[in-house]
Amino acid sequence: MMRTILKCFKVLALFVLLTSAIAFVAYFMYAFYRYETNLFGIRFVNPIYSFVSGIPVWLYLVLFFSFFSLVNASIFTSLSLFYDHQRSRSAKQKAKYLSYFTYLLSNYFVADIYKDEVNRANFFKRIKPFVKYEIQLKAFLESYLRLQELMADNLSPEFKQLIDALNIQNKIESFLYHKDFDNKILSMKVLSYLRITTSIDQILLLAENKNFVIRTEAYAALIRLMENDDFLVGFIGEKHSLSFIDINMVVNAVLKNRKMNIDYRALLASDSPRKVMIGLLLAKYRYEKSSKNTILIINHIGNQDVVLNKLAWDALLSTVPQDETMQIIIELFDQQPDEVKLLILEHAHNILDQRFYSFLVEIVEYQSVLVMIEAMKIIFENDFNLLSTFESSQNVEIKMAYNETACMYINQ
Incomplete structure (x- = not known):
């Protein structure tokens, strides 16, 4: 219900914004073609009336929209340059913070000096001023994830202690509600690695998201947070195929x-x-x-x-065990499509049973060339004399498969 209300509100807000923009442009187009106008009691005298008064309406409209487009293009270009500069600056800052936190955390996780409570407390005080802003916090969390994925040891207990000391768990959980997908994914990864379950309901909602990246990351997070295996069966694929x-x-x-x-x-x-x-x-x-x-x-x-x-x-x-599957293969082999037959034969190279080799000799007579070759390879590896029975075959495809198999092993 709340989602529907929010969606309707967004549509209404967008409609009002577009209507206001159109009215704004229409008013100025009208105002600049008259000597003076009044808006909310304010008198506006057109400074360029003497220039536009003699211009035909159609030409005025062309000039107005040309000027309007030029102004919009200038604004758009200026904003693009500004945001490019901001993104470049943010990227440099993030790279600097990543390098800084990676160095600090790698020492924190492996150096014996931080096993001492006093040194550990001093480390917490040292790092706390650098996780105040979003860009710093994201770099801090990403540094931990990089180290956790590189190192075989479980770093979560030490990092959880650090999170508690810095009092930033609420900030990490708030990323789950952030509009940016990157923040949602980062939060889910960190919370699941640290086995923090206080926001599991929100992660369950994200597991129903239409965006498959968000959904699959939520699956991965929920699996890491599972207390029992029945949970896995219950949550996957209930809302989305x-x-x-x-x-x-x-x-x-x-x-x-x-x-x-x-x-x-x-x-x-x-x-x-x-x-x-x-x-x-x-x-x-x-x-x-x-x-x-x-x-x-x-x-x-x-x-x-x-x-x-x-x-x-x-x-x-x-x-x-292959001795238990041999009878199943013999009974069901003919009913399978060729790609499945090839899969079965690729798994069957180590079956050591003369009855199975006899079965392969029988089925070769009516299989496709690719299946013939795979069956002959198994026969060749285990009983070359049995394979030689195909040498004098009058069937063109069997002869072709035999020559291919023989050449394959002779050239090895």
Whole structure:
């Protein structure tokens, strides 16, 4: 409701502003073509009336708008130069503050001298005057994030102590409501690394933002703030369909955050195909061997969505022992599209079973050339005599695939 009211207010304000601008221009166009005019009781005598009085109306309009355009162009150019100068100046200041804070914080995090409480307190007093303004605070926070991403150690406890001493947590949280996206993202990253949960409701709102950059950064922040894995299943994709960028962001955030006990089973059981994709990607890194987990992955094999089908096969072949997957491959291989068949065969090079090689010999007869070549590569690596049976084949494509496979290995 409040958002709707604010939106209507903005539209009304814009309408009033445009109407006022048009009225302003129309008044001056009228005033400069008359000897004198009155506005709010103030008498205005036109100093250029003698010049314009003899000019036809159409020519006056052309001259007026030409002059008006020239003035606007001059103002626009002046403002552009001014803001370019301001941006350049701000960039130089930010670079200077980044260098300064990076030096100070790197020493603060690693130097033994700051383990002493007195020295630490003196450091806090030294740095406090330099985080008063927005540009300083942003450089301060960005310096911490750079160091945290470069260093393997968790720096958040020391930095949280510094934040508390400087009393700037409220300022950091206020960035979540800032109009600039950069400030929102910076705030979410810092708060999530420090595991500050006081603004989690606002981050949840940002996770519903239409802008995918804001949304995915909010996902990453919420994952870092998770207290339990069920939370991951609950919040992702409820308001917006996850894009592939969203999916990669979520998975990378989980892996980078070392969430070892993610409940990927709940994701695999979801009705949302995109959540299932996340579950399949996470299963590769978090798989726990059990028949139930294997069945959850197998349920998505053969899905009409080719991407989901490939992810299901990739998860299965990457996690389940190959002797257990061989029968599944034999039963379902013919039903798969060629790109999935190639994926399956790329994972199957280490299967050591004569029955599987015989299966490959059988299917070669009716596969595409690319699938034939991949199957022959597996046969060649494990049983060259079996491959030689194709040498005398009368099938042109089989002969082509055989020659390609033989040349590939001879030239290695």
